[in-house]
Amino acid sequence: MSDSFMHYHQxxxxxxxxxxxxxxxxDAGIYPDPDNDAVxxxxxxxxxxxxxxxxxxxxxxxxxxxxxxxxxxxxYDD
Numbered sequence: 001m002s003d004s005f006m007h008y009h010q011x012x013x014x015x016x017x018x019x020x021x022x023x024x025x026x027d028a029g030i031y032p033d034p035d036n037d038a039v040x041x042x043x044x045x046x047x048x049x050x051x052x053x054x055x056x057x058x059x060x061x062x063x064x065x066x067x068x069x070x071x072x073x074x075x076y077d078d
Contacts, residue, residue, distance in 0.1 A: 043067055
C-alpha cells in the first residue's frame with residue numbers, strides 16, 4: 001500500500017518539503033526574497049556610470065533590457 005501512495009504523492013511531498021526548506025531559509029534571513037527595486041536601482045547606477053552622457057530614456061531602456069536578461073532565482077548553473 002505504501003508503494004502506491006508514494007507513487008502518486010511523492011512529487012507533492014517533495015514540493016512541500018522544498019517549499020518548507022525555502023521558507024525556513026527566508027525566515028532565517030539566509031535566502032531573502034529578491035527586491036526588484038534594489039536590483040533596478042543597482043542596474044541604473046551601473047548603466048549611468050557606464051554611459052554618463054546618455055539621455056535618461058536610453059538609460060531606462062538599457063536597464064529594462066538588462067533586468068529582463070537576468071536569470072530567475074534558482075536558474076543558476078553551477
